[in-house]
């Protein structure tokens with residue numbers, strides 16, 4: 519059997535020389551060709567895709583198997599990368615990367631993928647690969663990049679995935695995956711990027727502190743519940759929005775490298791600590807659609823805060839507008855709409871509209887009193903709203919469009 523396979527591998531290779539010669543190109547001596555079983559896997563992978571979903575200009579169309587995959591040039595076998603054997607060896611080439619185009623291939627990931635044991639990259643984003651992720655994927659011990667985002671994959675995460683010691687990039691977002699996040703995912707010590715976003719994962723988030731090289735963690739849009747776990751301290755991006763997470767968020771205070779934090783659309787409660795607002799590199803903070811009752815601030819004017827966007831819309835924020843928000847140097851987008859904030863509109867806010875704030879939503883609160891001249895003067899260049907409060911807000915001012923609350927609503931609160 520083995521000999522037979524060898525023979526057909528040779529004949530494929532031979533065939534490719536003839537094609538090249540016939541086409542009049544410079545014939546080159548082929549010392550090696552693709553490992554026969556790797557070619558077989560490519561055939562199986564192509565056969566697992568509905569031919570009607572393979573458009574004429576797609577990469578898979580170029581997989582015609584007339585030439586040897588690793589000896590092909592030009593427009594043949596697009597989407598694969600082969601290892602280059604040493605010049606003077608006759609070792610066969612191996613497929614080390616598959617990176618298909620996003621043209622809507624409709625099929626499934628054949629278990630034979632597990633035979634491509636030299637594969638370091640597998641990327642099949644934005645297609646229609648269905649069924650489960652085959653368990654045989656656990657044979658791909660050299661994978662550094664696995665990206666199956668935006669397909670139709672079902673089932674759970676194969677726990678064998680946690681054996682990929684070299685995996686640096688794992689993206690299975692935008693599928694129909696279920697089950698929980700394996701606790702031993704922390705074995706993936708090389709991971710820098712992890713996205714399980716937009717699936718149907720449930721359960722709690724395991725302790726992830728062991729993923730010490732992780733910089734991006736995206737678990738958004740799932741059905742994860744429970745409290746925040748420990749996170750790796752090097753995180754730069756933490757996206758947990760649109761889950762059913764609850765409890766306090768003080769664990770986030772330790773993440774000094776964080777640039778972007780999205781906890782929106784969950785059930786978090788308690789205070790948004792001033793230590794989170796002032797995380798030294800944080801640019802984008804979204805805590806909207808939760809049950810927070812207060813934002814902690816202090817005078818930040820002597821701190822090197824980077825915060826540019828603060829979205830705390832649709833919470834349960836009480837008390838007055840935090841004047842100290844005006845001491846955050848780079849802040850320009852503020853949304854505190856749909857809360858229970860009361861008291862006057864600080865003059866300091868009006869001053870910020872002159873030179874730094876660009877977006878200010880304070881609508882659907884219980885703010886009262888006069889709207890100072892600065893608001894009226896700068897309103898045309900500000901995106902935002904002061905509507906549905908208890909303010910004396912001239913309707914001619916764009917920020918006041920939509921009107922205020924009825925007198926009876928306002929009396930109830932004050």
Ligand SMILES: *[C@@H]1O[C@H](CO)[C@@H](O)[C@H](O)[C@H]1NC(C)=O
Nearest residue numbers: 555556558559562630632633
């Ligand atoms: C993958 O390897 C297994 C075991 O060696 C073999 O039985 C199977 O035929 C191979 N599949 C392909 C497509 O090469």
Ligand SMILES: *[C@@H]1O[C@H](CO)[C@@H](O)[C@H](O)[C@H]1NC(C)=O
Nearest residue numbers: 602603604605606607608609
């Ligand atoms: C040829 O292969 C041998 C070992 O297989 C290696 O030591 C040598 O450097 C190679 N020569 C060239 C020119 O690649």
Ligand SMILES: *[C@@H]1O[C@H](CO)[C@@H](O)[C@H](O)[C@H]1NC(C)=O
Nearest residue numbers: 677678680681700701702705
């Ligand atoms: C990971 O944990 C699951 C159970 O939680 C277990 O079945 C699996 O064998 C573990 N994997 C490794 C690689 O230890």
Ligand SMILES: *[C@@H]1O[C@H](CO)[C@@H](O)[C@H](O)[C@H]1NC(C)=O
Nearest residue numbers: 759782783804806807827829
């Ligand atoms: C904050 O999150 C909510 C809900 O996830 C989203 O609708 C909103 O656009 C986000 N805000 C910003 C400023 O990105």
Ligand SMILES: *[C@@H]1O[C@H](CO)[C@@H](O)[C@H](O)[C@H]1NC(C)=O
Nearest residue numbers: 815816817818839840841842
């Ligand atoms: C503003 O910050 C100062 C100094 O950090 C603090 O004393 C004051 O209470 C803060 N004001 C409000 C309204 O939180």
Ligand SMILES: *[C@@H]1O[C@H](CO)[C@@H](O)[C@H](O)[C@H]1NC(C)=O
Nearest residue numbers: 817818819820841842844845
């Ligand atoms: C914050 O502190 C600076 C100087 O330390 C001061 O000029 C400024 O008025 C303070 N801002 C507020 C809102 O307290």
Ligand SMILES: *[C@@H]1O[C@H](CO)[C@@H](O)[C@H](O)[C@H]1NC(C)=O
Nearest residue numbers: 862886887888889890910911
């Ligand atoms: C608010 O404006 C009205 C009418 O311009 C004025 O009579 C009133 O004194 C103002 N109230 C405050 C608190 O400044």
